[in-house]
Amino acid sequence: MHSGVGTSKSRMLYLLLRERIDSGVWAPGARLPSEPVLAQEHGISRVTVRRALDALEEDSLIRRHAGAGTFVAESGKPKPIVADFANLLAHIVDMGNATSVKLLSFSYEIPSQDVATELGLQPAERVQHSVRVRLTDGQPFSYLVTDVPESIGVNWSEAELAARPLLALLERSGVTAERATQSVSAVLAGPDAAAALQVDVGSALLEIRRTVYDSANRGIEHLHALYRPDRYIFQMDMKRTTRDGNRRWTPVEHPDRGAQRSPRNTRPHHRLSTPSTRVVSHD
Amino acid sequence: MHSGVGTSKSRMLYLLLRERIDSGVWAPGARLPSEPVLAQEHGISRVTVRRALDALEEDSLIRRHAGAGTFVAESGKPKPIVADFANLLAHIVDMGNATSVKLLSFSYEIPSQDVATELGLQPAERVQHSVRVRLTDGQPFSYLVTDVPESIGVNWSEAELAARPLLALLERSGVTAERATQSVSAVLAGPDAAAALQVDVGSALLEIRRTVYDSANRGIEHLHALYRPDRYIFQMDMKRTTRDGNRRWTPVEHPDRGAQRSPRNTRPHHRLSTPSTRVVSHD
DNA sequence: GAAAGCTGTCTGATAAATAAGTCAAGAGGC
DNA sequence: GCCTCTTGACTTATTTATCAGACAGCTTTC
Structure with missing residues (x-):
């Protein structure tokens, strides 16, 4: 390799x-x-x-x-958005920053084998496949590819998907997201993601793969998300706790929870007190 | 950009x-x-x-x-290690896989301004700066750059750092890690990291920056870690919970906690029941 | 003001990447 | 067997990346 x-x-x-x-x-x-x-x-x-x-x-x-x-150069670069990892289904600020969504693709098709396995689908079962880009102030920062079983996806339209968070649509359809499992990795930008995110092919992107299950333990959504690391950073705060006799780390939520702008460049560790912000659940 | x-x-x-x-x-x-x-x-x-x-x-x-x-090709590629993100200070398997450490650099020097700010150091205060590579079965998968305030770092030797986890050395020195804050991002491999991790320059690497604080809220360790995404993947399981009236996601630990080998390639979502494994806390 | 060092802008020569085309040999369908 | 499509291995020409210089103009230091 x-x-x-x-x-x-x-x-x-x-x-x-x-x-x-x-x-x-x-x-x-x-x-x-x-x-x-x-x-x-x-x-x-x-x-x-x-x-x-x-x-x-x-x-x-x-x-x-x-x-x-x-x-x-002195600074020049705009600060990346910081999303709390503990809240996981990443939260976006609206501290004066308008975030919008552009729907690039929408169709029903046979999923890749990996997605089918992940969602636990029948052999020929189709999925609602969509590709979206999320922007803040007109600047793209995430590239979202979602697959939802056709039987669930039919409950909303193309226009609705472009306007509302997928999780909201899911819940409106009667299914309740109960648990999720996700992995974090890094990949090089391919042509499509690069074009959508306005970066060079071969740039480094943060990759998240997530599968969401309902209370009956059936897969209801599979997400493959790519983030521009210069505009979006995931963050976690941990506290040392004692449980079962041995010390370990457990994630804690931010004092001022939700996402925020980082004070320093790619090193958004120290916190600045921010007035409570309204957060919306996204993918 | x-x-x-x-x-x-x-x-x-x-x-x-x-x-x-x-x-x-x-x-x-x-x-x-x-x-x-x-x-x-x-x-x-x-x-x-x-x-x-x-x-x-x-x-x-x-x-x-x-x-x-x-x-x-049919499969070929070895499966990546999966580390649970909730346990955060990443755990390594020893399911028959020997993990070793190679110390590439060890010195006391003036830290970069970012690190100094992060640790809250005095203007001319020095740090123990070390670069290590972690390997499993002789294959490198993580590139770790750590900075510890000189006053703390003097409590152990170069050889000890190469042999034992930094957190263990810290606690032995009387300081207690109390909380940590970390961010996750993606970067392209530079020449040094690429050489150490045996990848091409320009490969995508998972990047973690972490600052650990003691009970007096003083920075005691700063870590800059780069991971090969094909050999190491971070994972989190989340559960939907209700608190303060509204539904949100909270991280949960794995049923079989600790790290493990993934069943499928880069999509290690579905779990396989593994006998309980012994885990050691690393950086 | 003089000197040294820096970026900006050229030149000409070499090495590497790419294009466009040809031909041979293996695999599979008929 | 025969035809077609495939990879493998060439050739030749063009474009691009890189090298090794030279020189002018600007900035700082002495």
Whole structure:
């Protein structure tokens, strides 16, 4: 699991420098090594270095001044939304930020074998398959692919799916979500997700796969979600507790629960007191 | 946030096809479109298509038979470890799998500004900075960068850090981890992490940033961890509960708690009954 | 003001990726 | 057997990435 038609040198340097910048190794305002130095350090030519820097500049991660040097941009980047993981079915802010949904695809079809197994469907049973993008202030941040058994999905229309959260539609249809299991991973953006999320193909995306079951333990929804990590971050707070004699960690909810904007870039750990916000349950 | 010195066409196709394979769109055993068809579909030449297929074949994701066609490999890939997110400080199996640690770096230095802020350090206060790789059966799956305030870190040696979990060393030193806050994201592998985890630069990695605080609310550890998503997956089970009048989701622990091997590839949702396993707390 | 170092912008040469096409050999349907 | 479609292995041309320089203009330092 490690080939993959190699990445170009300029892109590799771009990735390396970007990591150093937004991981805080190079603080905002700091000066980068000069182009000749970078070239020599990595054994590449200056033209290639400049290609990488061009890309960083286009991302407004750096600022270049002829004669002076290249510097890490002061902030520029908008802060990502922080969603509490404990509340899990991720909550979105509406702290003045309008979140909207765009429905990209809607159809009834035979699910992939994995989804069928996950939902516990009959061999030829079909699902309502939909692809949606969620945006905040017009900026896409999540790419949601959902599969719902046809028998349940028929209870709402295409338009309703675009307007209301899926969970609300489910409950309105008489089924009650009782438990869910989900896994978190990371994937590279494919062409469709990249286009929908307005990122490059090959960008890193946070991936969540979730299956929701009703009280009769039947699968009622399967979600495959991809999130832009620069706009959306999952967070959990844990407390050390003692149970059954041994100490362990248990998740706690935020004091100011629900989602919020992070104070610092990709490191939204310390909390700032926020007035209570209205949260809505989404996928 | 969407430039980045573009990815080559062959790599783009490689990523696209790989996504379709391990997302289950193309089931194992299924036949891929022929090389000429793929070339025309994506508007690229057949040579380029073959480059992508070469890479997939090297990953043993596909099998090619001259005259017959190209097929999705039956399984090949080892299953990833599944770690329960609710138990959070991730637990590792020892279901016959030996997990070991390799210490790559160990030093005392001035932390990055982000880490200093996170830990609440004095301006010039130093930290014990370490980089470790965790392996199971000799296969690396996590890349751990930890920072501990120097005053605490002096309580153990380099050798001890390589041998025992950091949390155990912390508690032995008299400090008690009381609460932690962590965020989950996704990043592209940089050169160092890529080398340590034996993946390509530019692969997708699951990223966790965690700060642990003691009972006096002082930061005692900062962790920056990168996980190979093909070998390690985080999982959470949720239950719908009613509290304060409204229904919400709360995390539950697994019936057979602790980590385990997943039955199916990257979709480890349905559980298989496992005999109780011994788990150790790690970073 | 002079010097040193930096970015910006060129040049010309080389290496790699890609395109377009040909031909051979295996597999499967008829 | 025969036809068709497939992968495998070539060739040649074009485009793109990369290299190794050179030079001008700007900024900072001394």
